[in-house]
Amino acid sequence: MKTEALPQAGAVADDASTQPVPAAEVVAPPRRTKARRASEEVLPAKAPAAQPFEFRTIELNGQTIRTAVRPGKAHMTPLLIFNGIGANLELVFPFVAALDPDLEVIAFDVPGVGGSSTPSTPYRFPGLAKLAARMLDYLDYGQVTAIGVSWGGALAQQFAHDYPERCKKLILAATAAGAVMVPGKPRVLWRMASPRRYIQPSYGVHIAPDIYGGAFRRDPKLAMAFASKVRSSGKMGYYWQLFAGLGWTSIHWLHKIRQPTLVLAGDDDPIIPLINMRMLAWRIPNAELHVIDDGHLFLVTRAESVAPIIMKFLQEERQRAVIHPRPFAPKAG
Template structure:
């Protein structure tokens, strides 16, 4: 195991910067028991955005979160990358921190990475949780007016803007006011880079899981909101139909309810991961 510098952290958590394929990747580990859960975040978001979910999950579980290249505290890649290459990088990252078999949860854009990782690493990935995500470039898209707000990372750097657009962008409880979303985004310690955001956009635009979903053998929990403007609910039904061992959980909320109201959804995730 190659361990680089430690920088901070708090009780039960360890923050590391780990070299992966020539890049410095920031990782946060909450040490516990059982099969570790790896969290793959949404586009442009640093790992702090996932803190409400981490706090609501099984307190005894080992949880690993990280910043993809160019987000949070991770260095940006000098060149664009593809989702399969990023899945290889995640595999290398787990090697570097000395972790074996894992469960993987992917939120939104991170669901693409989670699906690809499961496909490429059938022995390492035990179970899969897909939250507010779809099949990539070949999916039912949200309304162009909604998707246009995702072309820049402004919502992560401007709390007033994040609050103003949250209802239209994320749906669910955010329609009653976007302060909760803005508050979660303000948790980020590092803003990330614009080129990193562009690389994520390009990677997502060039990737789809649609032809290979029947090859994903892991038991999978699909969590989808009925009021999700970014990933319409029909995408969850497509995933549920094509994945051989899937269970679909539909809730009445929006795109980011799992981080703005994690207590309503985290128990279902914990139950799925702990089931025999």
């Protein structure tokens, strides 16, 4: 496990498309004015634009599931996003926009959220992981990298554990190991237990600094922009998501997750205290931890800084973790 410093806000990953194009050789007088030199400079080539999302609503197990796919290039393993509780897929678009446009991205609304139907009975995390695997089958995807945010991080852990052959790498952002987690402040947890912030946008804006922390404490416009993208399906879907995690924990099988894992944590996260992310990185054999100077929603507020860390992780070819046996000790005599 290792921790690396976060790049400054606005940093981007090294890419040939962002480097200056060499200028053609120019015959010029021995001395040139500043204006002349400036006119001969060649600007960097623009990065290729990402493809727009393709939206589809599919039917699985009697449920309608709303999906969005941003097409990418075949040389990169697609990225499957498991979103936070009550969060519709549009809320991750600012983060996706900061990623390499060659990376194919799959987002979806879990049952009871956004444009997906609300089930008559709740799912548990193993059932939701199975539903995600069936969704990948329907959309004709084999192996993916999974990223889970907050509540979705628990679902991503379950997916990586139950379907290891479908999950090449794992990214966990602002999440925990479930029932054994060190909880946030009671007032924050009480507010998180209610879907009111998604149903009543003005209330969501009011409590955003307290529950999300970080940049939301300093910039009221962030909360307004976030609330404007919310698409609520009502209270029942939110309560079903709470039920999915009731009593759930991954602590007893985290050591079985063999995928290379990137753990991302905010140092001012009122919902998931930092110690929970340290525990995940400690328990997962092949994990590395990055601590970001922000709150719970750093994937959105620090997208331009976090995206290069994620892209570097995705491009690395890392060896699987190896658990070494105890050294052989010859018998005395």
